[in-house]
Amino acid sequence: MKLSINIDHVATLRQQRREKYPDPVSAAIICEKVGVDGIVCHLREDRRHIQDRDVFLLRDTLKTKFDLEMGASEEIIKIALQVVPDLVTLVPEKREELTTEGGLNILSQKDYLKKTISRFHEKNIPVSLFVEPDKNVIEVSKLIGCDFVELHTGVYANATTKEEIEIKLKQISEAAQFANSIGLKVNAGHGLDYTNILPIIKLNSIYEVSIGYSVITRALFVGLEKAVREMLNLVKGI
């Protein structure tokens, strides 16, 4: 399984003081040095963490894969088409949310998303849709032309009882197998940490996980290099 690190929260800390540091681009370089497979950041409309300058600099700097997470608004689409990341991950975006709260409502904006995906494909940019682990939604995602789905693992991560965790894990497992069976690659992310990642690794049907908060916050105590290495070793089964 591959590991991409989401560096949004390095930028969150920088924006807290509107300083020049800590620089998410420097964080990305450290993550790459440790050996991660890619870097993710989310350019939000309200620019609460990642700034336009970051995405252009990341494009110029990264040697691995650059996954630009974004809402499908015209302003951000235009920036993404200029940046040409290696992958675009479309997510729902609400100004009042603390973080992305769930998968895209694909059914209500099918035509718009289909058009948006083809605009990225014209520039040879593959597109991933962040979705709930739901067969119907995954089927429609495939129909409108996406290349990947990223399964929302937040509900699984927030589950507290053993039974609930098992149910949510089974949903992710079945959704991943279904998506693979119709030719979609499957990423997963949201709320994954050093503990709840273990059953996800065992599923063997996830191409890549995207992890931010748990790694960036652990870095405060053990340093970024060690925090990333610990997660990378888990993901790679080392």
Ligand code: PXP
């Ligand atoms: N994947 C998506 C689509 C997300 O929106 C986020 C949060 O920005 C993540 C993965 C990473 O989640 P976390 O920061 O909880 O690891």
